[in-house]
Amino acid sequence: MGYEGEKLVATLKAARKKKGLSQRALSARAGVPQSHISKIESGAVNLTVSSLTAIANALDLELALVPRKAAPAIRTISRRVNNAPKATPEVRKEIERLAKKLEHIQSLKIDSPVFDNLQRQFREMRQFENLIRNTDTLRSICGTLKSVEGVGDVAALQDASRQMNSIRNTLAHGMVDEDRARLPRPAYRLDGDNDE
Amino acid sequence: MGYEGEKLVATLKAARKKKGLSQRALSARAGVPQSHISKIESGAVNLTVSSLTAIANALDLELALVPRKAAPAIRTISRRVNNAPKATPEVRKEIERLAKKLEHIQSLKIDSPVFDNLQRQFREMRQFENLIRNTDTLRSICGTLKSVEGVGDVAALQDASRQMNSIRNTLAHGMVDEDRARLPRPAYRLDGDNDE
DNA sequence: GTACTTGATCTGTTTTAATATATCGTTTTG
DNA sequence: CAAAACGATATATTAAAACAGATCAAGTAC
Numbered sequence: 001m002g003y004e005g006e007k008l009v010a011t012l013k014a015a016r017k018k019k020g021l022s023q024r025a026l027s028a029r030a031g032v033p034q035s036h037i038s039k040i041e042s043g044a045v046n047l048t049v050s051s052l053t054a055i056a057n058a059l060d061l062e063l064a065l066v067p068r069k070a071a072p073a074i075r076t077i078s079r080r081v082n083n084a085p086k087a088t089p090e091v092r093k094e095i096e097r098l099a100k101k102l103e104h105i106q107s108l109k110i111d112s113p114v115f116d117n118l119q120r121q122f123r124e125m126r127q128f129e130n131l132i133r134n135t136d137t138l139r140s141i142c143g144t145l146k147s148v149e150g151v152g153d154v155a156a157l158q159d160a161s162r163q164m165n166s167i168r169n170t171l172a173h174g175m176v177d178e179d180r181a182r183l184p185r186p187a188y189r190l191d192g193d194n195d196e
Numbered sequence: 197m198g199y200e201g202e203k204l205v206a207t208l209k210a211a212r213k214k215k216g217l218s219q220r221a222l223s224a225r226a227g228v229p230q231s232h233i234s235k236i237e238s239g240a241v242n243l244t245v246s247s248l249t250a251i252a253n254a255l256d257l258e259l260a261l262v263p264r265k266a267a268p269a270i271r272t273i274s275r276r277v278n279n280a281p282k283a284t285p286e287v288r289k290e291i292e293r294l295a296k297k298l299e300h301i302q303s304l305k306i307d308s309p310v311f312d313n314l315q316r317q318f319r320e321m322r323q324f325e326n327l328i329r330n331t332d333t334l335r336s337i338c339g340t341l342k343s344v345e346g347v348g349d350v351a352a353l354q355d356a357s358r359q360m361n362s363i364r365n366t367l368a369h370g371m372v373d374e375d376r377a378r379l380p381r382p383a384y385r386l387d388g389d390n391d392e
Numbered sequence: 393g394t395a396c397t398t399g400a401t402c403t404g405t406t407t408t409a410a411t412a413t414a415t416c417g418t419t420t421t422g
Numbered sequence: 423c424a425a426a427a428c429g430a431t432a433t434a435t436t437a438a439a440a441c442a443g444a445t446c447a448a449g450t451a452c
Binding site: 066 | 201
Binding site for chain 1: 401
């Protein structure tokens with residue numbers, strides 16, 4: 001097994017532990033014998049893609065082939081996602097409400113491209129729900145949508161979309177800022193390269 | 197071979213074609229028989245990680261295990277790196293100048309955490325040099341750094357760092373926006389959406 | 393102290409990935 | 423047209439991945 005393989009295997013093992021799964025539990029999920037998982041984790045085999053993906057998927061991981069140039073950036077993102085703070089219950093609740101509302105509106109067969117767009121924005125935003133810190137805008141959007149449900153005010157969709165977009169922009173900023181926040185650097189850190 | 201495998205294989209094939217390599221040329225680089233590459237590309241085998249990484253590396257690809265949640269973002273980045281326009285000579289020249297300057301400052305043994313940070317930011321930004329469209333801010337940073345070299349104005353480092361960060365913010369926006377642009381847009385986009 | 397669970401290890405078997413080499417039609421090129 | 427390069431395919435061999443299943447020692451729980 002090459003060095004790349006070692007890293008992959010380490011990732012698998014770490015992911016399993018993080019999820020608190022035993023080899024047997026993972027075995028059940030992935031459909032791979034426990035004995036084999038043990039061998040894999042000890043680096044004794046050169047796994048096949050099918051085994052790897054079976055296990056990876058059972059651990060909510062995805063096998064990807066990324067351009068070498070993009071690899072560092074991707075490591076950064078992965079790390080960030082890994083230790084992202086959990087979404088607060090409030091945020092989650094608010095998002096849930098929004099989802100419900102959108103579903104309802106959907107059932108009204110408004111069928112406007114603006115609505116399609118809104119839904120897409122919503123899905124996109126949802127991927128990052130754990131980065132959202134305050135619920136003001138979310139609540140506001142909920143309010144805006146009320147007038148769509150009630151009076152059938154389609155123009156309000158436009159508004160909602162605008163607000164949704166504002167959240168997105170905030171998140172984009174946040175992502176960058178968060179990186180900086182990591183900064184208060186250990187006083188000495190004679191910097192070899194960037195990780196951890 | 198599962199569906200995931202299909203995608204990986206498709207990526208390999210696409211990457212090979214993009215590089216204008218024949219199966220035999222790739223075979224030579226990767227140390228894998230041409231006949232086997234053919235089988236792989238036709239999806240007839242369940243490859244092992246060692247074969248996969250050998251071929252991937254020969255194609256400047258890296259095999260990575262990414263959190264499912266981060267996968268969409270990562271796909272975005274990969275795609276972007278793939279069909280990113282080349283960095284303009286001007287941008288490249290400007291970045292080269294900046295690198296030189298930083299190197300010089302390094303040699304002055306300023307040794308401030310702020311400088312370390314600046315260097316990190318620079319390295320990170322450099323990964324995306326091909327996304328940078330105009331050189332104004334880069335030039336400006338160069339100017340700012342002059343006063344560090346000359347007068348030893350350490351406070352200016354803070355400034356430079358801020359400017360560097362502004363570039364990052366701009367890039368982050370660009371990323372998100374481009375993402376939206378790509379998605380299957382409803383045919384009639386009356387939604388004059390608002391940003392930038 | 394008994395009963396479970398954990399990860400590692402063994403046995404034996406089947407399946408197949410990977411190898412080396414050669415050839416086959418089909419473009420492409422000179 | 424002839425030569426070369428292309429991808430697909432054939433054959434035969436070797437190495438090993440994957441499987442099923444049992445066992446083990448070390449640890450944990452009740």
